Amino acid sequence: DAMVIQNPRYQVTQFGKPVTLSCSQTLNHNVMYWYQQKSSQAPKLLFHYYDKDFNNEADTPDNFQSRRPNTSFCFLDIRSPGLGDAAMYLCATSGIGENEQFFGPGTRLTVL
Amino acid sequence: TQLLEQSPQFLSIQEGENLTVYCNSSSVFSSLQWYRQEPGEGPVLLVTVVTGGEVKKLKRLTFQFGDARKDSSLHITAAQPGDTGLYLCAGAPLNTGFQKLVFGTGTRLLVSP
Numbered sequence: 001d002a003m004v005i006q007n008p009r010y011q012v013t014q015f016g017k018p019v020t021l022s023c024s025q026t027l028n029h030n031v032m033y034w035y036q037q038k039s040s041q042a043p044k045l046l047f048h049y050y051d052k053d054f055n056n057e058a059d060t061p062d063n064f065q066s067r068r069p070n071t072s073f074c075f076l077d078i079r080s081p082g083l084g085d086a087a088m089y090l091c092a093t094s095g096i097g098e099n100e101q102f103f104g105p106g107t108r109l110t111v112l
Numbered sequence: 113t114q115l116l117e118q119s120p121q122f123l124s125i126q127e128g129e130n131l132t133v134y135c136n137s138s139s140v141f142s143s144l145q146w147y148r149q150e151p152g153e154g155p156v157l158l159v160t161v162v163t164g165g166e167v168k169k170l171k172r173l174t175f176q177f178g179d180a181r182k183d184s185s186l187h188i189t190a191a192q193p194g195d196t197g198l199y200l201c202a203g204a205p206l207n208t209g210f211q212k213l214v215f216g217t218g219t220r221l222l223v224s225p
Binding site: 004006031043045048094097098099100103104108 | 145147153154155156160198202211213215216218220
């Protein structure tokens with residue numbers, strides 16, 4: 001089945017220790033998104049890729065970076081995690097011109 | 113700034129009851145999606161509505177898009193414990209060159225046996 005996969009599902013890191021979250025998709029979608037979601041709140045868009053074009057949201061901290069080496073994979077790098085960065089991180093994809101987004105299962109990040 | 117307000121924020125009901133969740137905005141959307149998110153998982157797309165006044169049914173769930181495409185509702189008939197989760201509406205704004213969704217504030221539903 002075509003799907004969006006995120007690894008790891010749970011990540012524990014220490015304050016200030018860099019961490020990378022990964023996302024892969026078999027949907028062959030051109031657009032990939034990274035969201036941050038804190039408890040019971042709506043997902044907050046961090047950035048997205050339209051093919052290889054990177055688009056950062058204006059209020060996304062510089063601490064958050066992303067890479068998309070190919071169509072299938074996308075990475076979220078948090079350079080120096082703070083306690084406030086503990087959250088669920090969601091990856092989503094969509095086809096060009098399509099409004100529906102398909103989400104992965106998420107990575108729960110804990111910062112100690 | 114486009115906002116989608118959902119109501120109620122939290123709903124706790126008994127199995128077998130009916131309920132309606134509302135998603136309201138002052139902005140017009142080209143389409144609107146409803147997602148359900150279970151604890152520890154990502155949102156799962158339930159339905160997309162596109163046409164003003166459109167009604168879609170998914171088993172016991174009925175979705176309606178407002179005539180002016182500014183609001184939507186989700187009605188669940190005879191709720192079951194498996195319906196428990198966070199329900200999110202998300203709208204695609206008009207006239208944006210990019211497919212960015214505006215998410216609603218969310219409704220947390222708890223259905224007890």
